[in-house]
Amino acid sequence: MKDHSPGYKADLNIIGPAAFPLKAGFSAVTITPEVPDRWTDADGNAEYDPKDGDTFTDGNGNGKFDPVWIAGFGNRRAANGVHDDLWARTMVIDDGRTRLAIVVLDAIGLMNNEVIDIRNNIPTHAGVTYSIVVTTHTHEGPDLLGLWGKTPIKSGVDKEYVKYLKSQVVESVVTAVKNMKPAILKISEDMTGAVSLVRDTRMPEVFDSGLRIIRAIDRGNGNTLGSLIVWADHPETLWGKNLLITSDFPHYLREGVEKGVYDGDKMAKPGTGGIAIYLNGAIGGLMTTHPTLAIRDPFTGEEFTEPSFKKAEAQGKQLAMLVLNAMDNPLEEIDSAGISVIVRTLSLPIDNKMFKLGTLLGIFNRGTSGWMKMRSEISVFKVGPVSFATLPGEVYPEIINGGIEALEGRDFPVDPVEVPPVRDMMTGKYRFVIGLANDEIGYIIPKSAWDEKAPYTYGREESPYGEENSLGPETAPILHRNLKEMLGELERL
Numbered sequence: 001m002k003d004h005s006p007g008y009k010a011d012l013n014i015i016g017p018a019a020f021p022l023k024a025g026f027s028a029v030t031i032t033p034e035v036p037d038r039w040t041d042a043d044g045n046a047e048y049d050p051k052d053g054d055t056f057t058d059g060n061g062n063g064k065f066d067p068v069w070i071a072g073f074g075n076r077r078a079a080n081g082v083h084d085d086l087w088a089r090t091m092v093i094d095d096g097r098t099r100l101a102i103v104v105l106d107a108i109g110l111m112n113n114e115v116i117d118i119r120n121n122i123p124t125h126a127g128v129t130y131s132i133v134v135t136t137h138t139h140e141g142p143d144l145l146g147l148w149g150k151t152p153i154k155s156g157v158d159k160e161y162v163k164y165l166k167s168q169v170v171e172s173v174v175t176a177v178k179n180m181k182p183a184i185l186k187i188s189e190d191m192t193g194a195v196s197l198v199r200d201t202r203m204p205e206v207f208d209s210g211l212r213i214i215r216a217i218d219r220g221n222g223n224t225l226g227s228l229i230v231w232a233d234h235p236e237t238l239w240g241k242n243l244l245i246t247s248d249f250p251h252y253l254r255e256g257v258e259k260g261v262y263d264g265d266k267m268a269k270p271g272t273g274g275i276a277i278y279l280n281g282a283i284g285g286l287m288t289t290h291p292t293l294a295i296r297d298p299f300t301g302e303e304f305t306e307p308s309f310k311k312a313e314a315q316g317k318q319l320a321m322l323v324l325n326a327m328d329n330p331l332e333e334i335d336s337a338g339i340s341v342i343v344r345t346l347s348l349p350i351d352n353k354m355f356k357l358g359t360l361l362g363i364f365n366r367g368t369s370g371w372m373k374m375r376s377e378i379s380v381f382k383v384g385p386v387s388f389a390t391l392p393g394e395v396y397p398e399i400i401n402g403g404i405e406a407l408e409g410r411d412f413p414v415d416p417v418e419v420p421p422v423r424d425m426m427t428g429k430y431r432f433v434i435g436l437a438n439d440e441i442g443y444i445i446p447k448s449a450w451d452e453k454a455p456y457t458y459g460r461e462e463s464p465y466g467e468e469n470s471l472g473p474e475t476a477p478i479l480h481r482n483l484k485e486m487l488g489e490l491e492r493l
């Protein structure tokens with residue numbers, strides 16, 4: 001219950017120069033957990049039978065059952081192998097005065113106290129002004145939040161793995177700094193191409209399905225240093241029965257962008273080289289490639305509905321083709337710009353009964369920043385004509401893109417509170433919103449859509465899914481109010 005980082009504030013208020021030559025650097029460092037194959041059963045089956053208890057038998061003898069618990073979906077999903085590596089991938093951007101590091105991990109989420117720990121371990125010589133530590137929210141990687149252990153009241157977090165993960169993240173930042181080169185940023189967008197690859201499982205139907213892309217080119221030799229790609233979808237196309245560690249569709253997307261997209265053995269579209277990094281935008285409310293949504297292989301036309309690696313691959317290939325095609329026609333090239341940054345540390349009330357319990361029981365090992373309050377963080381920054389806003393969890397797209405409802409049956413008799421939409425308050429020509437940044441506080445739900453108590457909106461018989469995984473109804477109003485002030489300030493800088 002104590003504060004893990006007493007007095008910590010990430011607050012910044014930096015005014016960038018009008019224009020200055022930019023540098024960029026990238027890195028990719030693995031964070032794959034060790035998944036002992038001895039956790040397969042005597043017959044070589046990958047399923048863990050919980051009736052075996054803490055000891056189990058394998059081909060080589062007994063062992064204490066101490067598996068990597070996979071996060072997302074239900075409890076008791078013991079990893080039984082690795083399909084593809086998990087990564088900490090970093091883009092560093094520098095205007096000669098301010099150096100930003102954007103690190104994204106293939107992970108379910110990382111709590112703010114762990115992010116603070118990582119920052120404290122980034123060596124001073126790396127010269128990083130502000131690091132943004134983001135997770136993709138893959139539902140096929142290790143538990144980092146404590147929710148997916150053997151039982152709901154047993155944390156699934158392996159402390160040794162967290163230690164390893166944090167040192168790899170630091171390594172990723174340091175390497176990206178070493179790799180910095182004078183750079184040209186090419187901005188591309190595809191606002192419509194990827195709509196069919198994601199479903200919205202909670203009304204109203206509002207998406208954040210535009211693809212936004214920054215490709216960094218080495219000014220010296222014209223090679224691609226790397227690219228940053230933002231879209232919004234839960235990386236859970238593999239769904240809840242997969243027991244192999246994987247970053248899900250982002251794996252195939254990144255591979256396709258870097259190395260080319262293949263139609264069988266034939267390259268259909270060459271890749272850019274460099275290091276591709278994938279970030280999620282507004283994935284709340286709930287952006288997912290649901291098992292009922294069919295995904296088509298872009299070349300064979302074969303349709304995949306049931307969750308499988310083939311389906312995640314088809315999705316990744318489609319996304320990679322869209323990204324590469326958009327990169328062929330950049331909207332703007334930036335070789336000099338000033339970086340402006342505003343960061344605020346916030347103390348958010350914990351209203352959710354289960355979160356209170358989790359905090360009291362220590363299942364959420366993040367400490368508190370006051371009585372039933374947790375420290376979290378938001379930031380806004382600008383690199384020339386490109387605006388960014390970061391949010392600490394899974395924000396409902398209505399808050400970002402507009403369309404918040406206030407329907408009969410809602411719990412609070414209020415009009416939409418989180419207006420205007422965040423993206424409308426941003427003024428850059430290109431507007432990147434990054435979710436799960438520097439924290440994972442759960443769903444960020446419009447207050448006027450909060451719907452725990454009967455009667456329910458849309459004539460529902462029961463409460464919709466979402467509120468049980470949110471800090472509370474005041475979370476979105478607090479975040480929106482702060483973002484509004486910060487974006488106003490950013491524009492005055």
Ligand SMILES: [Zn+2]
Pocket residue numbers: 137234394
């Ligand atoms: Zn989620």
